Amino acid sequence: MSGLMTIAGYALRESIRRRVLTVVCVLTAVFLGLYGWGTSAVFDEVRDSAGGLPLDEQVLTGATLLGLAMFVTLFLGVVLAVFLTLGAVRGDAERGLLQPLVVRPVGRRTLLAGRFLASAGVCTAYVLVVYTTALLLTGLIGGFWPGSIVTPALALAGAVAIVVALALLGTTLLSATANGIAIFMLFGAGLTGGLLGQIGAALDSETLGTISEVVLWALPFEALYQDALHALTADIDGVTGIAVQLGPFGGAADASGPILLWAVVYAGLAGAAAVRVFARSDL
Numbered sequence: 001m002s003g004l005m006t007i008a009g010y011a012l013r014e015s016i017r018r019r020v021l022t023v024v025c026v027l028t029a030v031f032l033g034l035y036g037w038g039t040s041a042v043f044d045e046v047r048d049s050a051g052g053l054p055l056d057e058q059v060l061t062g063a064t065l066l067g068l069a070m071f072v073t074l075f076l077g078v079v080l081a082v083f084l085t086l087g088a089v090r091g092d093a094e095r096g097l098l099q100p101l102v103v104r105p106v107g108r109r110t111l112l113a114g115r116f117l118a119s120a121g122v123c124t125a126y127v128l129v130v131y132t133t134a135l136l137l138t139g140l141i142g143g144f145w146p147g148s149i150v151t152p153a154l155a156l157a158g159a160v161a162i163v164v165a166l167a168l169l170g171t172t173l174l175s176a177t178a179n180g181i182a183i184f185m186l187f188g189a190g191l192t193g194g195l196l197g198q199i200g201a202a203l204d205s206e207t208l209g210t211i212s213e214v215v216l217w218a219l220p221f222e223a224l225y226q227d228a229l230h231a232l233t234a235d236i237d238g239v240t241g242i243a244v245q246l247g248p249f250g251g252a253a254d255a256s257g258p259i260l261l262w263a264v265v266y267a268g269l270a271g272a273a274a275v276r277v278f279a280r281s282d283l
Contacts, residue, residue, distance in 0.1 A: 020083045021122070028076060028130060035072075036137045039065055043142040062144020063233050069134035070156060070232070074225055075187075077127040077160035082183050084119040085167040086176045109275050112168060116271060120164045124157040131156055147235030155228035155255075157262060159221035163187070165270035173278040190215060190222030197253070220263040227255035 034204040043063065046057050131153050139145045146152070169243065170179035195214025200208025230253055255263075 006192070016189070020080070022124070024076070024080050024083075028126075030069055031072060031076070032133050032137070035065075035069055035134060035139065037093070038239075039137055039141050046142075056144065058144060059236060062138050062142045062164045063236065064140045065142070066134060066144070066146065066233060067229055070131060070152060070225075070228060072219050073127050073130045073134065074159060075120055076130065077123050077156070078163050078183065078187050080126055081119060081123045081160060081164045081167050082180045084122060085115065085164065085171050086180060109279075112172075112271070112274055112278060116164060116168055119168070120161045123160045123164055127160050128153055128157045129242060146232045148231040151231035152228035155224040155231065159224040159228075162221040162224070162263060162270070165267040165274075167272045168276040169277070172274050190219040190225075193219065194222050216259065217262065220259060220266050223253075223255045223259050224254040224263055227260075 043058070044060055046061050049057065135146075135149065163183065165180065167183050170182050173179075174182060193212050196208045196215070197212030199205070200212060216226075233253070
C-alpha cells in the first residue's frame with residue numbers, strides 16, 4: 001500500500017511540475033466565467049421574451065445549458081486524463097525512469113495501479129467540481145435545478161475513469177503522441193455512436209440503432225454520458241421533456257443495469273490488459 005501511494009504521489013507531483021493542472025485550472029476558470037456570463041445573458045433574454053411557445057422556456061433553457069456544460073466537463077476531463085497519463089509507461093521507459101522503480105522498490109502492477117489511482121482521482125474530482133459549479137451557476141442565475149443532481153455527477157465521474165483506464169492501456173502500447181490521438185479518436189467515436197442512436201430513433205432505423213448499441217458496449221463511457229443527460233431531464237414532462245431529452249452531442253438515454261455493470265468490468269479489463277502488456281514489455 002505504501003508503494004502504491006508513493007507512486008500516486010509521484011504522478012501528482014509530476015503533473016504539477018509539468019504545470020498540467022495549472023493550465024487546466026486556468027482554462028477551466030475561463031470557461032466557467034464565460035458560462036456564467038452567457039447563462040445570465042440567455043436567461044435575461046428568456047425573461048424578456050413574450051413566450052408563446054407550448055413549453056417551459058426556463059426549463060428548456062436551463063436543461064440545454066447545463067447539458068452543454070456537462071459535455072464540456074466530460075471533454076475537459078478527457079483532456080486532463082490524456083495529459084496526466086501522457087507517456088506514463090512508454091515515455092518514462094524511454095527516459096530510463098522506470099527501470100529503477102519496477103526492479104526493486106515497486107513492481108509493475110503497483111506502478112500502474114498508482115498511476116491509475118492518481119490520474120482517476122484527479123480527473124473524477126475535476127469533473128465533479130466543474131459539474132457542481134455549472135449546476136450552481138445555472139440554478140442561482142436562471143432558477144433551474146434538475147430533478148436529479150447526484151446521478152449525473154456519478155455518471156460523468158465514471159465515464160472519465162474509464163477513459164483514464166483506456167489511456168493507461170494505450171500508454172503501454174503506444175508512444176505519447178499516438179496514445180493521445182487514439183484516446184481522442186475513441187472519444188469522438190463514442191459521441192458519434194450517440195448521435196447515430198439519436199438519428200436512428202428519429203428515423204426508426206434498426207441499423208443505426210444497432211450500430212449505436214455496439215458503440216455503447218464497446219465504449220461504455222458514452223453510455224454513462226447519455227445516462228447523465230437522461231438523469232438531468234428524466235422528470236421533465238410534456239413537450240418540454242421531449243425537446244430537452246434529445247440532448248447535446250448524443251441523445252439522453254437511461255443506461256440499463258447490465259451496461260452499468262459492464263462499465264465497471266470494462267474498466268477492470270482495461271486495467272488487467274495494461275498490467276499484462278506492461279509485464280511483457282522490455283524496459
